[in-house]
Amino acid sequence: ETGVTQSPTHLIKTRGQQVTLRCSSQSGHNTVSWYQQALGQGPQFIFQYYREEENGRGNFPPRFSGLQFPNYSSELNVNALELDDSALYLCASRRGTSGSQQETQYFGPGTRLLVL
Amino acid sequence: AQSVTQLDSQVPVFEEAPVELRCNYSSSVSVYLFWYVQYPNQGLQLLLKYLSGSTLVKGINGFEAEFNKSQTSFHLRKPSVHISDTAEYFCAVTAQGGSEKLVFGKGTKLTVNP
Numbered sequence: 001e002t003g004v005t006q007s008p009t010h011l012i013k014t015r016g017q018q019v020t021l022r023c024s025s026q027s028g029h030n031t032v033s034w035y036q037q038a039l040g041q042g043p044q045f046i047f048q049y050y051r052e053e054e055n056g057r058g059n060f061p062p063r064f065s066g067l068q069f070p071n072y073s074s075e076l077n078v079n080a081l082e083l084d085d086s087a088l089y090l091c092a093s094r095r096g097t098s099g100s101q102q103e104t105q106y107f108g109p110g111t112r113l114l115v116l
Numbered sequence: 117a118q119s120v121t122q123l124d125s126q127v128p129v130f131e132e133a134p135v136e137l138r139c140n141y142s143s144s145v146s147v148y149l150f151w152y153v154q155y156p157n158q159g160l161q162l163l164l165k166y167l168s169g170s171t172l173v174k175g176i177n178g179f180e181a182e183f184n185k186s187q188t189s190f191h192l193r194k195p196s197v198h199i200s201d202t203a204e205y206f207c208a209v210t211a212q213g214g215s216e217k218l219v220f221g222k223g224t225k226l227t228v229n230p
Contacts, residue, residue: 033218044220107160109157
């Protein structure tokens with residue numbers, strides 16, 4: 001039990017639609033990251049938020065965006081869905097200030113998105 | 117930039133046998149190293165991490181890993197595995213003082229057979 005929850009657990013969308021995935025972190029975890037895990041692959045970093053501002057981004061297009069809220073919850077939004085967006089989306093949160101990479105990141109169970 | 121290579125995509129072993137899951141990384145700067153486990157239909161759970169100090173790191177569930185800077189390796193070991201250790205194992209790296217992101221390998225599927 002990591003204390004990180006994600007919703008929904010599964011989701012089916014069609015190409016071109018928009019989707020919002022949600023993550024709820026432990027109290028005090030002011031840094032949250034989102035990862036995309038395609039089938040048979042390791043997770044890939046999408047972006048990170050610290051104190052409600054994006055402070056790092058991976059190689060993902062702008063149609064991937066996020067929000068972080070003061071109550072330790074966050075969202076991942078994906079516009080104009082493509083077939084290749086089908087994946088498990090994981091959020092991970094941790095304590096500490098920006099740059100406290102040694103702090104353990106706690107992962108949620110993920111949201112499995114299927115784009116048809 | 118950092119990269120991680122997990123040399124074996126699948127490792128089958130018998131129960132109570134020892135196992136080693138291999139991980140090599142590439143980085144031009146100092147790194148922190150991690151091993152995560154993923155059970156079916158679940159998220160990632162941290163097994164252990166190397167930050168500094170002793171190169172032998174002990175983690176949960178009887179796992180340990182050894183950091184070898186000269187060989188840029190961080191292999192995971194367990195002296196005696198159980199059926200319940202069947203899962204996907206991911207090695208990950210992050211640059212010290214750099215971008216916050218974890219860079220993961222493609223994973224090693226460990227299957228423990230009775």
